[in-house]
Amino acid sequence: xxxxxxxxxxxxxxLRLSAESVLREGESLSGFVExxxxxxxxxxxxxxxxxxxxxASRDKAQRTGVYIEANTVVSRLESLLDQAKSGAKVPx
Numbered sequence: 001x002x003x004x005x006x007x008x009x010x011x012x013x014x015l016r017l018s019a020e021s022v023l024r025e026g027e028s029l030s031g032f033v034e035x036x037x038x039x040x041x042x043x044x045x046x047x048x049x050x051x052x053x054x055x056a057s058r059d060k061a062q063r064t065g066v067y068i069e070a071n072t073v074v075s076r077l078e079s080l081l082d083q084a085k086s087g088a089k090v091p092x
Contacts, residue, residue, distance in 0.1 A: 006037065 023032055061067050
């Protein structure tokens, strides 16, 4: 597959200096920017999927009339968090 370019980006000199100051050994500014773009894309895709699951869950609850109380959900989430912190296997 051929490579493509990302449009050049004008930034405040302070932002460029900040970015350069956190580069790792052997890392280029363009590599850093590429990794930042990839991470942001992954984050936004995960957000989109999360919202889609939430909306689907809401629609199912409205359709079926079956709802789970907030305190039940929070308790289950706290339990999962406690298990994760203790290193126990967390059920999916």
